[in-house]
Amino acid sequence: MRHLTLLGGLVLGLAVAGGAQPMTAAPATTPLSAIAALRDPAGQVIGTATFRQMGQGVQVSVEARGLPPGGHGMHVHEYGRCTPGVDPATNTVVPFGGAGGHFDPGMSRNHDDPQAPNKYGHGGDLPMLNVGADGVGRATFTSDKVSLTGMNGVLNRSLVIHANPDDYKSDPSGMSGARLRCGIISRNGLTTRDYPLPGAQDFPEGVAYDARKGVIYTGSAVNGTIYAVDAASGAVSKFQEGGALGRRAALGLKVDPQGRLWIAGGAQGTVSILSPDGVTLKVLQTPDSPNPYINDLTLAPDGNVYVTDSTRPVIFRVDPDLTLTRWLDLGDTPVKYGPGINLNGIAATPDGRYLLAIQLNTGELWRIDLRSKAVQRVMGGLERGDGLLLDGRTLYVSRNAMQVVSKVSLSADYGSGQVVAEEPLRGLRFPATLAAVGGDLVVTQSQLDKLQGGTPETPFRLTRFRKF
CATH class of the missing domain: 2.120.10.30 (TolB, C-terminal domain)
Structure with a gap:
């Protein structure tokens, strides 16, 4: 797998928005972290995903509820928008279509498996989420296809969970079907x-x-x-x-x-x-x-x-x-x-x-x-x-x-x-x-x-x- 080298120690910088009070800088050893509140098409939050920078990779933990049992394709999409939008494949407006296509920092234009280097497959191609009979899916994994900084950065992009399993080969999304959950990946502890x-x-x-x-x-x-x-x-x-x-x-x-x-x-x-x-x-x-x-x-x-x-x-x-x-x-x-x-x-x-x-x-x-x-x-x-x-x-x-x-x-x-x-x-x-x-x-x-x-x-x- 390809790795993204992080340059130097990461420091969580400060920012202000309007009259917001400055925050205290986190120490240089504090890793970057982010969270995505997973919503259904009605806007209800029924799941979360957390992201934590771990050296050259990102540890991702997902919990989503109210889903059909079985495997569900899961991907990082290009835009930080969990809004309806046009699906280019069908030219129809679909839930969460505003998130765009799969995040593809390597410009591969190819859907592939979660181990494929980004020059061969989308950087946003993640492992599937397996959902039990109770409708709850949980997954924890580390991927070096994505990062919270650098060229593979996923901050202010979207995590999308689909209706069907991912075949990890069919373009553009592995035959994974409709978009059932979406969350914008938002950096923790920062205001801009x-x-x-x-x-x-x-x-x-x-x-x-x-x-x-x-x-x-x-x-x-x-x-x-x-x-x-x-x-x-x-x-x-x-x-x-x-x-x-x-x-x-x-x-x-x-x-x-x-x-x-x-x-x-x-x-x-x-x-x-x-x-x-x-x-x-x-x-x-x-x-x-x-x-x-x-x-x-x-x-x-x-x-x-x-x-x-x-x-x-x-x-x-x-x-x-x-x-x-x-x-x-x-x-x-x-x-x-x-x-x-x-x-x-x-x-x-x-x-x-x-x-x-x-x-x-x-x-x-x-x-x-x-x-x-x-x-x-x-x-x-x-x-x-x-x-x-x-x-x-x-x-x-x-x-x-x-x-x-x-x-x-x-x-x-x-x-x-x-x-x-x-x-x-x-x-x-x-x-x-x-x-x-x-x-x-x-x-x-x-x-x-x-x-x-x-x-x-x-x-x-x-x-x-x-x-x-």
């Missing part, structure tokens, strides 16, 4: 606040916070629309329509001391600057060359803005007079560009001495000296590291496909670091970037993996939680 977005194709990538306005900005990776979200009320308004002056994408975002919003333009190779009221002040075009990908930017204490390109080995700089130059050629540094997304998130240290940048395709964190331009490797092991948020010597890293935010403790000179905690929240969906809102963090749940196939969970959302 979501900011839903209105668009059906938002795919939010960047996020930034303007403390003077109390506004969170986020932008669509697929159409460039910028939203302004009231951090207190959650009200969302369109700050600038996608396509403004040709902007087709919005990736990394930052707000400068003048209240201007800076936008990394992705494959267009641009940096856009918007006024505090949403008017485009300037669009800076990077030099013509094949395959640009302007991904993120940071405001440094020296007044300059530094910009990463994920496909061309260069860091650009925008001076206070809004002149863009090629600041550092990475070809002669230890940073080696390869296929895929290279340098991505970037942050400036508060002392104005260094830049920190994460290389997504290698998981390496780099330190760049702003005086000498010397480049040093800080650490590895941050696979799929995307956005960065630096808080003193604490670095938060959103790791998209890993579906966690990692907390890194950095040395005094920012030259070395260690992962000290991981936070999956209530089930992150391809987290891209982070912003600080007072003592909280806000992360984008971009779901950019769904651009490669699959249906995104809507509404798209930002999620706010306490720094951990």
Whole structure:
């Protein structure tokens, strides 16, 4: 069986929702746990399932009542919705159809047995529930096909019990029949606040916070629309329509001391600057060359803005007079560009001495000296590291496909670091970037993996939680 390696010790982070009081952090040794209240189609709770992270696997305990005797297929389904919905196989509305199909993190598109590696069968294919003559079914097992964190994470998905036995081979669900029970897998001991977005194709990538306005900005990776979200009320308004002056994408975002919003333009190779009221002040075009990908930017204490390109080995700089130059050629540094997304998130240290940048395709964190331009490797092991948020010597890293935010403790000179905690929240969906809102963090749940196939969970959302 395939195993998912958990990176570092898990710490249950804190979060706030509205005026909720902060909770006390659980110690690092406390394993993640979750529960699903199993409901019948009428909404009555007549069973429970508990989930507990046990090393590389999850221990699952199920008790369900009021079921016909015999074997019943049991699966984790894609969405955290125990609502009626359309069954694609019959094109009819069925109970719990809103849970979607089987959770399939390996993109196998194949129903198989509970021992099959996820690249061959659905990750959500679990052992059957056997029900006695009294209508009660109980099962306890450990599976490493699913996890409460990482790429196989099942938080905020659904556990569904079916009417018939599972033959463990027939697509899409082993001939297991109607959906009789459903429960949403909810993390224990955590409160978060979501900011839903209105668009059906938002795919939010960047996020930034303007403390003077109390506004969170986020932008669509697929159409460039910028939203302004009231951090207190959650009200969302369109700050600038996608396509403004040709902007087709919005990736990394930052707000400068003048209240201007800076936008990394992705494959267009641009940096856009918007006024505090949403008017485009300037669009800076990077030099013509094949395959640009302007991904993120940071405001440094020296007044300059530094910009990463994920496909061309260069860091650009925008001076206070809004002149863009090629600041550092990475070809002669230890940073080696390869296929895929290279340098991505970037942050400036508060002392104005260094830049920190994460290389997504290698998981390496780099330190760049702003005086000498010397480049040093800080650490590895941050696979799929995307956005960065630096808080003193604490670095938060959103790791998209890993579906966690990692907390890194950095040395005094920012030259070395260690992962000290991981936070999956209530089930992150391809987290891209982070912003600080007072003592909280806000992360984008971009779901950019769904651009490669699959249906995104809507509404798209930002999620706010306490720094951990």
